[in-house]
Amino acid sequence: METGKYYLKSNVAIEALVDKWYAWAHLVSPTTAARNIKNRHIKILESYLKNPKIHAAAVKKPEMLGGPFIDYNGGRTEELQILLDETKRKRANMLELDKAIDELNELLINEAIGYSLEPLYDKIPEQLKGYVELYYDLNNKPNFRFFEALLYKSEYYDESSQSISLQLVDSDDGRSFVLSTPRLEDEHLIHIDISFRDNLIDKLFRMKKNPGDYQEIKEALNIKPEQEELFKSYFTKTPPPAYKKYSGNGIRTRYFGHACVLVETKEISILVDPVISYDGYDTDVNRYTINDLPEEIDYVLITHNHQDHVLLETLLQLRHTIKNIVVPCSSKGNLQDPDLKLMFNNIGFDNIIELTDMESISLPKCTITGIPFLGEHSDLDVRSKLCFHVELHNEFKVLFAADSCNIQPEVYKRVHQILGDIDVLFLGMECDGAPLSWLYGPLVSGKIERDMDQSRRLAGCNFSQGNNLVDVFNPKNAFVYAMGLEPWLKFISSIEYTDESKPIIESNKLIEYCIEKGIDAERLFGEKTIEY
Secondary structure, rough: OOOOOOOEEEOOEEEEEEOOEEEOOOOOOHHHHHHHHHHHHHHHHHHHHHHHHEEEEEEEHHHHHOOOOOOOOOHHHHHHHHHHHHHHHOOOOHHHHHHHHHHHHHHHHOOOOOOHHHHHHHHHHHOOOOEEEEEEEEOOOOEEOHHHHHHOOOOOOOOEEEEEEEEEEEOOOOOHHHHHHHOOOOOOOOOEOOOOOHHHHHHHOOOOOOOOEEHHHHOOOOOOOOHHHHHHOEEEOOOOOOOOOOOOOOOOEEEEEEEEEEEOOOOEEEEOOOOOOOOOOOOOOOOOOOHHOOOOOOOOOOOOOOOOOHHHHHHHHHHHHEEEEEEOOOOOOOOOOHHHHHHHHHHHOOOEEOOOOOOOEEEEEEEEEEOOOOOOOOOOOOOOOOEEEEOOOOEEEEEEOOOOOOOHHHHHHHHHHOOOOEEEEEOOOOOOOHHHHHHHHHHOOOOOOOOHHHHHHEEOHHHHHHHHHHHHHHHOOEEOOOOOOOOOHHHOOOOOOOOOOOOHHHHHHHHHHHHHHOOEEEEEOEEEEEOO
């Protein structure tokens, strides 16, 4: 390849991997990682190796999309057996940690019956001693919390388990559902053994907009000779389209797909729940991409800790552009609610701001307020979730409600008494939602009864909950979003709708309701620019 400056093509994707599995926040935090390794990854691998044909058949059925099935068409069993064996050997300490969590649960069930917990500290499994505090709630139910910051400094946080893979995305259907299939060697992928915090990731992805030295980045990443032809194909001399900064006196919002919205004035840029698509290939659906983002993003807002809202694939690419990330404060130590600030700090983000309910960041001509986020977490005690109220120019108000489920309208009536009417509402209405076990199953001790599991959903607002929210806040515009509709989201959301799907029916009813009230409303899809 000739010397000189090159751009990284805009459709080069990075997949962050833990033990060769697609990484999300629960694979970074040590305790949730241990539970997922044992109760998700190993179970899926063992199931596949026992009967590959069942997995091959399941991944072809649309109704099984997103299930615990490996998508290698019944093949590559030898490599998957090696991965299973290596996981058990290299991650033996994590399997012991998982076992210790179960033992601690059993200890509390059997021996914490209302008397002092002090004698039980000696009985805590060795792997957990020094990492947990025991407590009762006010109903005398025992529980424990982790000192999560200590766990990140322990043997249980091992950056050597982290790696990345690089690939060219050449179609919206190019990747099957990623959370159930480990990333084996592939002629279309380049695996690189570096940790998520490594600043070489920033150096590489700066080249999407600013040309860099190809030879220098190739050597820094230790690209093997047999990989170089593929690596060369990731680069071009052609510059990307120039980003045109918003310079008007009002506000511009751009919908990037799913729950990702960019809000801009000429003074500030705010990006909510970054999930950015790729371009460089033919598609029937227009979309904004990384080329439609500013060189610097003042604030990234994260509404909650689910893999389609904390997408490491996008966030690692944008890390060098982000000045601040605002995250909801967690419950500080509960297994099911790992600390987002700690997670981000440990993978190379040092610009994290935590907010809790009704707490604000006040800036010239902009105030960002976290407001309560109800439900959508299968009735678990998860605190790391916020809706965001953004006020611009001291008069224009936008509410991002993401997947919040308005199960108690009085909450938002009380919020309205403080913050008043809004101009724009972004509301998630994926009101079917997966059951408790789909996301949180690996964390739960013991069997979840099927009827209980199905009743506890990861669901957003239905029509009645949505129209209550509209009635409370009186928006001028209402947009249904965060539905997983876009074709490029199947690899992470696994959602397919028909006209008969409940979320489509319910959101259609809400849009009709808004229009009857004189409110401009639509369900967003692909891309959308609105200027105020």
